Amino acid sequence: MTAPAFSAWTQEVQLEVERALDAFLPPATAVPHKLHEAMRYTTLGGGKRVRPLLAYAAGALFGADAAALARVAGAVEMIHVYSLVHDDMPCMDDDALRRGKPTVHVAYDEATALLVGDTLQAQAFEVLAGADLPPARLVQMMRLLAQAAGSAGMCGGQAIDLDSVGLALKREELERMHQLKTGAMLRVSVVLGALAGRDLAADELQALDKYSAAVGLAFQVVDDVLDATADSATLGKTAGKDAADNKPTYVSILGLEPSRALAEQLRREAHDALAPFGDNAQRLRELADLIVQRKA
Amino acid sequence: MTAPAFSAWTQEVQLEVERALDAFLPPATAVPHKLHEAMRYTTLGGGKRVRPLLAYAAGALFGADAAALARVAGAVEMIHVYSLVHDDMPCMDDDALRRGKPTVHVAYDEATALLVGDTLQAQAFEVLAGADLPPARLVQMMRLLAQAAGSAGMCGGQAIDLDSVGLALKREELERMHQLKTGAMLRVSVVLGALAGRDLAADELQALDKYSAAVGLAFQVVDDVLDATADSATLGKTAGKDAADNKPTYVSILGLEPSRALAEQLRREAHDALAPFGDNAQRLRELADLIVQRKA
Numbered sequence: 001m002t003a004p005a006f007s008a009w010t011q012e013v014q015l016e017v018e019r020a021l022d023a024f025l026p027p028a029t030a031v032p033h034k035l036h037e038a039m040r041y042t043t044l045g046g047g048k049r050v051r052p053l054l055a056y057a058a059g060a061l062f063g064a065d066a067a068a069l070a071r072v073a074g075a076v077e078m079i080h081v082y083s084l085v086h087d088d089m090p091c092m093d094d095d096a097l098r099r100g101k102p103t104v105h106v107a108y109d110e111a112t113a114l115l116v117g118d119t120l121q122a123q124a125f126e127v128l129a130g131a132d133l134p135p136a137r138l139v140q141m142m143r144l145l146a147q148a149a150g151s152a153g154m155c156g157g158q159a160i161d162l163d164s165v166g167l168a169l170k171r172e173e174l175e176r177m178h179q180l181k182t183g184a185m186l187r188v189s190v191v192l193g194a195l196a197g198r199d200l201a202a203d204e205l206q207a208l209d210k211y212s213a214a215v216g217l218a219f220q221v222v223d224d225v226l227d228a229t230a231d232s233a234t235l236g237k238t239a240g241k242d243a244a245d246n247k248p249t250y251v252s253i254l255g256l257e258p259s260r261a262l263a264e265q266l267r268r269e270a271h272d273a274l275a276p277f278g279d280n281a282q283r284l285r286e287l288a289d290l291i292v293q294r295k296a
Numbered sequence: 297m298t299a300p301a302f303s304a305w306t307q308e309v310q311l312e313v314e315r316a317l318d319a320f321l322p323p324a325t326a327v328p329h330k331l332h333e334a335m336r337y338t339t340l341g342g343g344k345r346v347r348p349l350l351a352y353a354a355g356a357l358f359g360a361d362a363a364a365l366a367r368v369a370g371a372v373e374m375i376h377v378y379s380l381v382h383d384d385m386p387c388m389d390d391d392a393l394r395r396g397k398p399t400v401h402v403a404y405d406e407a408t409a410l411l412v413g414d415t416l417q418a419q420a421f422e423v424l425a426g427a428d429l430p431p432a433r434l435v436q437m438m439r440l441l442a443q444a445a446g447s448a449g450m451c452g453g454q455a456i457d458l459d460s461v462g463l464a465l466k467r468e469e470l471e472r473m474h475q476l477k478t479g480a481m482l483r484v485s486v487v488l489g490a491l492a493g494r495d496l497a498a499d500e501l502q503a504l505d506k507y508s509a510a511v512g513l514a515f516q517v518v519d520d521v522l523d524a525t526a527d528s529a530t531l532g533k534t535a536g537k538d539a540a541d542n543k544p545t546y547v548s549i550l551g552l553e554p555s556r557a558l559a560e561q562l563r564r565e566a567h568d569a570l571a572p573f574g575d576n577a578q579r580l581r582e583l584a585d586l587i588v589q590r591k592a
Contacts, residue, residue, distance in 0.1 A: 026447050026448070031452070031456065032447070032452055032455035032456045032459060034455065034459060035447060035451070035452065035455035036447060039447070082414075083414075086410055086414060089410065091405070091406035091407045091409075091410060092407050092410065109387070110387035111387045111388050111458050112455075112458075113387075114382055114385065114387060114388065114410070115451055115454060115455050115458070117414070118378075118379075118382060118413070118414075118417065118451050119446050119447045119451040119452075119455075121414065121417050121418065122417065122442050122443075122445040122446035122447075122449075122451060123442070123446050123447065125421050125438060125439075125441075125442040126439060126442035126443055126446060129435055129438050129439035129442060130439065134431075135430075135431035135432040135434070135435045136431040138431070138435050139425055139431045139434050139435060139438075142421060142425050142435075142438055143421075143422060143425035143426065145421075146418050146419070146421040146422035146425060147418075147422055149418040150415050150418035150419050150422060151322050151328070151331060151332060151335070151415045151418075151419065152322070153418075155331070155411055155414050155415040155418060156327075156328055156331065156415075158411060159328035159330065159331035159408075159411050159415075160327065160328045162407050162408075162411070163328060163330060
């Protein structure tokens with residue numbers, strides 16, 4: 001049996017993730033209704049599900065079973081969605097549009113947006129804690145998720161981003177910010193997907209880290225290129241926001257064409273990192289291609 | 297050797313918790329400086345540490361070691377502190393004073409307050425994940441912490457609280473709100489402290505749950521009494537806030553004296569729940585007394 005084509009596989013994973021998130025989220029009929037409804041409003045029915053796709057692709061490489069992968073994917077996506085809800089709030093980016101819909105504080109109110117994010121973060125850890133995996137490995141996975149979400153990861157990157165508005169960042173500083181803000185959660189999605197399959201040897205973890213670092217950075221470079229070139233309808237969020245907010249981007253530091261060339265170089269680095277895994281890493285390779293070649 | 301007097305014990309635990317939090321928080325010298333400084337500003341040097349005291353008292357009953365208890369106490373206190381930081385924000389209670397100091401969004405800014413809370417929640421799970429305990433039990437503990445912090449616990453109670461402003465809640469509805477908003481984290485502090493010692497039998501867990509339910513409710517009743525009778529300087533936060541915000545309280549529903557009588561009744565229920573544990577539960581009994589008889 002040959003593996004399904006990549007686009008069929010991504011659609012299958014996205015459907016599976018949608019089903020899993022629907023099952024992991026509290027029902028809107030349960031009290032408190034508004035909180036649960038808003039959690040479902042912002043989590044379900046949208047998003048590229050890049051982190052879950054990375055987890056499934058890495059899981060496929062290490063023989064992870066479907067139930068464990070659904071929990072890993074649900075957990076990383078909930079952390080991601082909570083970060084979007086909080087980032088969109090007026091005291092942060094003050095954005096009204098996300099995934100083509102009004103943001104939570106616009107559709108509901110600020111207090112609900114705050115609570116939706118807080119609750120999704122707790123829910124992410126609850127979902128992962130329920131995975132049927134060897135406990136010692138599961139503890140390791142929960143620790144990695146907490147580190148990736150915290151001040152040495154996503155939140156730390158967000159704080160550096162806030163502190164950088166209006167500053168002329170050097171390229172290395174911009175890179176460090178993105179390694180934390182976006183890269184840490186992309187990396188942990190790959191690693192947790194792999195750990196859902198089995199324990200990893202040091203060289204396997206190192207290869208996955210190289211891949212994740214390249215893909216994570218490429219993701220951000222492409223985001224900056226799209227923010228500068230695509231329109232809001234295509235992106236499902238407000239385009240041109242970074243320039244308007246005077247935020248440093250790869251396009252503002254390197255220029256448009258060098259940014260595109262950098263993304264392509266990172267795509268090749270991601271492929272090279274996967275060489276030890278042979279054909280089994282096909283989905284991870286295709287994901288690197290998707291991340292660099294996407295139009296939204 | 298006799299056990300130290302209760303007041304000496306609480307001081308010793310509070311010092312130990314302060315040391316533990318100081319060690320578990322990222323140093324202010326690490327990037328991002330402002331985030332780490334604000335996390336330390338709001339977490340260190342204040343607070344009654346009620347949840348850590350409950351964890352240590354329950355841990356003493358089940359032979360927990362000091363290092364594991366420090367992680368449990370650090371984790372529950374970080375969750376508590378994050379909830380205070382977010383609750384104080386303008387879109388929630390809009391409070392300027394907490395633990396006798398300006399709140400985080402006043403001392404820093406709203407975006408920092410949002411990130412401080414988000415980061416402390418992640419950090420709590422990271423701290424607990426680092427406990428040197430049997431992995432299967434530790435996974436159970438992390439799951440319980442996530443449940444207590446999420447929509448079936450603290451965040452859910454907060455959402456019900458928000459939805460109740462200006463409504464004439466019945467006593468049972470008020471009780472349900474507090475069981476989630478405050479009770480869930482108090483309960484999990486007791487249970488995690490005990491689990492830091494050993495696995496619990498069903499009847500032991502049931503006894504601890506009865507104790508926690510009584511203490512949790514008593515805590516809130518006394519909070520309402522103090523909010524109505526003490527001044528801001530004594531409380532270290534804005535007094536009379538609930539009445540001014542038109543929030544339902546035990547005092548507004550039952551009246552002042554019946555509220556005091558209820559607190560005393562709950563104190564006795566907490567003692568009764570501990571009967572199966574004999575003298576070893578002395579610290580838990582004394583904590584119930586402290587919670588009911590406190591003046592701030």
